[in-house]
Amino acid sequence: MGSRPDLKVDDEVGFIRFFRNLPTTNGDTVRIFDRGEFYTAHGEDAQLIARTVYRTTSVIRQLGREPGLDSVTLSVTVFRNFLREALFRLGKRVEVWESSGGRMNWKITKRASPGNLQDIEDDLGGQIDSAPIILAVKITARAAEARHVGVCFADASVRELGVCEFLDNDLYSNLESLLIQLGARECLVQADAAGKNVDLAKIRAIVDNCGCALAERASSDFATRDIEQDLSRLLREERAAGVLPQMDLKLAMGSAAALLRYLGIMSDSSNFGQYQLYQHDLSQYMKLDASAVRALNLMPGPRDGAKTMSLYGLLNHCKTPIGSRLLAQWLKQPLMNVEEIERRQQLVEAFVEDTALRQTMQEEHLRSIPDLYRLAKKFQRKAANLEDVVRTYQVSIRLPGFLGLLDAVMDERYQDALEKEYTTKLREYSNSLAKLQEMVETTVDLEALDNHEFIIKPEFDDSLRTIRKRLDKLKYEMGVEQRKIAQDLDLDMDKKLFLENHRVHGWCLRVTRAESSCIRGKRQYQECSTQKNGVYFTTSTLQAYRREFDRLSETYNRTQSGLVNEVVGVAASYCPVIEKLAGVIAHLDVIVSLAHVSVHAPTPYTRPKMHARGTGNTILKEARHPCMEMQDDVQFITNDVTLERSKSEFLIITGPNMGGKSTYIRQIGVIALMAQVGCFVPCSEAELTIFDCILARVGASDSQLKGVSTFMAEMLETANILKTATKESLVIIDELGRGTSTYDGFGLAWAISEHIVREIGAFALFATHFHELTALVDSYPQVQNLHVVAHISDDDDGSQSKREVTLLYKVEPGVCDQSFGIHVAELVRFPTKVINMAKRKADELEDFSGKHEKLTKQASKEDVETGTRMLKELLKQWKQEVEGGELSEQEQVERMRSLVNSNKELLENPFFQNVQVL
Numbered sequence: 001m002g003s004r005p006d007l008k009v010d011d012e013v014g015f016i017r018f019f020r021n022l023p024t025t026n027g028d029t030v031r032i033f034d035r036g037e038f039y040t041a042h043g044e045d046a047q048l049i050a051r052t053v054y055r056t057t058s059v060i061r062q063l064g065r066e067p068g069l070d071s072v073t074l075s076v077t078v079f080r081n082f083l084r085e086a087l088f089r090l091g092k093r094v095e096v097w098e099s100s101g102g103r104m105n106w107k108i109t110k111r112a113s114p115g116n117l118q119d120i121e122d123d124l125g126g127q128i129d130s131a132p133i134i135l136a137v138k139i140t141a142r143a144a145e146a147r148h149v150g151v152c153f154a155d156a157s158v159r160e161l162g163v164c165e166f167l168d169n170d171l172y173s174n175l176e177s178l179l180i181q182l183g184a185r186e187c188l189v190q191a192d193a194a195g196k197n198v199d200l201a202k203i204r205a206i207v208d209n210c211g212c213a214l215a216e217r218a219s220s221d222f223a224t225r226d227i228e229q230d231l232s233r234l235l236r237e238e239r240a241a242g243v244l245p246q247m248d249l250k251l252a253m254g255s256a257a258a259l260l261r262y263l264g265i266m267s268d269s270s271n272f273g274q275y276q277l278y279q280h281d282l283s284q285y286m287k288l289d290a291s292a293v294r295a296l297n298l299m300p301g302p303r304d305g306a307k308t309m310s311l312y313g314l315l316n317h318c319k320t321p322i323g324s325r326l327l328a329q330w331l332k333q334p335l336m337n338v339e340e341i342e343r344r345q346q347l348v349e350a351f352v353e354d355t356a357l358r359q360t361m362q363e364e365h366l367r368s369i370p371d372l373y374r375l376a377k378k379f380q381r382k383a384a385n386l387e388d389v390v391r392t393y394q395v396s397i398r399l400p401g402f403l404g405l406l407d408a409v410m411d412e413r414y415q416d417a418l419e420k421e422y423t424t425k426l427r428e429y430s431n432s433l434a435k436l437q438e439m440v441e442t443t444v445d446l447e448a449l450d451n452h453e454f455i456i457k458p459e460f461d462d463s464l465r466t467i468r469k470r471l472d473k474l475k476y477e478m479g480v481e482q483r484k485i486a487q488d489l490d491l492d493m494d495k496k497l498f499l500e501n502h503r504v505h506g507w508c509l510r511v512t513r514a515e516s517s518c519i520r521g522k523r524q525y526q527e528c529s530t531q532k533n534g535v536y537f538t539t540s541t542l543q544a545y546r547r548e549f550d551r552l553s554e555t556y557n558r559t560q561s562g563l564v565n566e567v568v569g570v571a572a573s574y575c576p577v578i579e580k581l582a583g584v585i586a587h588l589d590v591i592v593s594l595a596h597v598s599v600h601a602p603t604p605y606t607r608p609k610m611h612a613r614g615t616g617n618t619i620l621k622e623a624r625h626p627c628m629e630m631q632d633d634v635q636f637i638t639n640d641v642t643l644e645r646s647k648s649e650f651l652i653i654t655g656p657n658m659g660g661k662s663t664y665i666r667q668i669g670v671i672a673l674m675a676q677v678g679c680f681v682p683c684s685e686a687e688l689t690i691f692d693c694i695l696a697r698v699g700a701s702d703s704q705l706k707g708v709s710t711f712m713a714e715m716l717e718t719a720n721i722l723k724t725a726t727k728e729s730l731v732i733i734d735e736l737g738r739g740t741s742t743y744d745g746f747g748l749a750w751a752i753s754e755h756i757v758r759e760i761g762a763f764a765l766f767a768t769h770f771h772e773l774t775a776l777v778d779s780y781p782q783v784q785n786l787h788v789v790a791h792i793s794d795d796d797d798g799s800q801s802k803r804e805v806t807l808l809y810k811v812e813p814g815v816c817d818q819s820f821g822i823h824v825a826e827l828v829r830f831p832t833k834v835i836n837m838a839k840r841k842a843d844e845l846e847d848f849s850g851k852h853e854k855l856t857k858q859a860s861k862e863d864v865e866t867g868t869r870m871l872k873e874l875l876k877q878w879k880q881e882v883e884g885g886e887l888s889e890q891e892q893v894e895r896m897r898s899l900v901n902s903n904k905e906l907l908e909n910p911f912f913q914n915v916q917v918l
Helices: 012-020 044-054 076-089 118-124 173-182 199-209 227-234 250-263 290-295 311-315 321-332 338-353 355-368 372-380 386-396 399-407 412-432 434-443 446-451 462-489 513-519 540-572 575-600 661-677 710-724 742-760 771-778 821-827 832-858 861-882 889-902 910-917
Strands: 029-034 039-042 061-063 069-074 093-099 106-112 133-141 147-155 160-168 184-190 213-217 276-279 497-502 506-511 526-531 534-538 609-611 618-623 639-643 650-654 685-689 693-698 730-734 763-767 783-796 801-813
Touching: 012 061, 012 069, 029 044, 029 076, 039 044, 044 069, 044 076, 069 076, 076 093, 076 118, 093 118, 106 118, 118 372, 133 173, 133 199, 133 250, 147 173, 147 250, 160 173, 160 250, 173 184, 173 199, 173 290, 173 321, 173 710, 184 199, 184 250, 199 213, 213 250, 227 250, 290 661, 290 693, 290 730, 311 321, 311 575, 311 661, 321 372, 321 575, 321 661, 338 355, 338 412, 338 575, 338 609, 338 661, 355 399, 355 575, 372 386, 372 540, 372 575, 386 434, 386 540, 386 575, 399 412, 412 434, 412 575, 434 540, 462 497, 462 506, 462 513, 462 540, 497 534, 506 513, 506 540, 513 526, 513 534, 534 540, 618 661, 639 661, 639 801, 650 661, 650 742, 650 771, 661 685, 661 693, 661 730, 661 763, 693 710, 710 730, 710 742, 742 763, 742 771, 771 783, 821 832, 861 889, 861 910
Parallel strands: 029 093, 133 184, 160 276, 184 213, 609 685, 650 763, 650 783, 693 730, 730 763
Antiparallel strands: 029 039, 039 069, 061 069, 093 106, 133 147, 147 160, 497 506, 506 534, 526 534, 618 639, 618 685, 783 801
């Protein structure tokens, strides 16, 4: 963490009184106080920071006398790390307070929340994995199950407002899909003032499940009386907002009003005329529920070690921040249109086939592109400086390199696709930025960039020219002083003694730490600071030069500031071009990244053939799980997959624990998603139909921590599947009914499976240990049984038979009637006594259930009646013969056996045969 600043607070008593009078925050907002060179947090916030950042409460100090105020200090670096932790992992809001004027005149200067990062973008350093989407939702009930939902969402970094209205079920499946599609970070809902909003708990659970922060706002915030006027001022369109078709979406407009108020967009006049409004169509992308996102390991989880554990981590070889964010968006928005998917595939193929094109694009061109959206935002907020102008210029001079590389593609198959998607647009933007390029080359001193100085050319102004000459003379004199000191200390100027412009100490000298002893004890050398790269020191002569240099630099900057403002103002007018360019380069970066992964996989990926929605089958040859095959020491066993209408729509997979059932069903979901994103897939051959959604029921994860039992979580996920799935969906179920009794669980699993097969007709994959479920195949031709293969060898050691189980991870047709759970217990070294008892009990239960099975299968109603009648007669006869009590117990049993064996009709009765077995 580095050194922690000491706690120094002016007027402790006054600050403590001020802090304790602040309104409470319900624990969702963290207040940080900016003290100039460091930050402080107090009270519960100090406890939170101690636990999450420092991971110890020993860092907490008491401010004031007993009872003191818990306080903790943060360096600038620690503060920035905490911002990321608080906003992205903990879902907190953050307020940064600064003191102005009087000692206790504190006010909020920055506000941030997971979906609103505008104030603290610079503190985050642009390292944002995905766009900070914030969403507001307004709901009215239509009927018992139907809900009318209106949504407005924004990504402030690109100045867009999206609206959407739709009908939803009582589980809010569509809202969940929308939150995932958008990758929303924060959700605003109407507060439940009267305690009547029964759906708020459901929405809270969904929002939480999607890893999104929830903010309750007053119902008055959702009022639409001013929205038309506000949108008229915000939007780029010349026409009045009242004539826009989106204004008819009344619920969405209420959500828009709440969102604009929460973000404070109307209070910043630089936003006026800058926003675009569009209508989001929920059905244009494949729907995913939160369970599917987890089951397919779409995004990195908190416990993921290797980058390749998640699909995003595996596919993200993007070289730009804008590319990485777009990839995250694409993974949550798989396409539904065959033409669009094939367009992306064609572009990926162009970079797969042309190695030189792919590598040069990644290493030489994309690598040098900054976060263009963030750059454009700085210009829009009037927070840009000359350095940002130069960075924009450096992007513009690289565009001819991009164009030259794309123009050199000779393969006719890809020329049109590349031209349409990239070359034409890049050429247009390059031409648009030519004037900016010319202005920068005329006004900015590009040679000074080598010293990391961003200044206007001295030749541009007479007074600047004069000051520059004096600055150059001072630098020369500082160099002379450096040579003198080098001779005095007998140090090599190139390797051991450096003249540097330190950000705190200004111009001073640095010696390596190994040589630092040579300046110790010599009064003429004054140490400034010791850092990793050496010891900084100065002399009285050098200090005088430095003071003069700083004074002249300040004058230079003051003189050039008017010119700088003009240059920055002109550059800001290119914002629309920079934003469009960002979109094209992000797209190019993602496509090249997908091509890179497709080529560098252990076995290269293949381009899948896509069938339009509702047509064709899904047939995969030698399919693999893309993340699993990348793990260390994994030799992945490939498997074929066949999902055909009316032949193999519903696959039941049985087999040993740890045999690969889960991997098999999940890899099909992952491959389907990759294909609809436009990526190549890990198969030797692949054809896929387009799925409208992927729904999953796997594992209960951390439901218990949220007060939901494992079984309840399982049932909620399954209810969502039954209400959402259509004939064109892909359903993945990994075990079902395990959270309750065996009979209840099996009953539910059978009923759910039969409903999916008969009523929904979706493609489904069901991994189960209920082997009785495989009987579904007898009733429905579209059900197929598969099993993962295990090799069992019996080694007879003379005393008892010991079974060796070898898992082959191969999936083949048919049923496996054993689970080998006890084998897994043996693998993890359970005590031998426990293992033996488990085997004994399992055998007993198996025998018992097997006999019951025979009873229910073989005896008809007539057989039971006839058998019961004959058995009663036989028992009467036996009773008469043994009633005298002359026969011993053993003789009585023998007499019974003799009577039974002589009654041929009774022996052949199926009911009696089962009774006899029991």
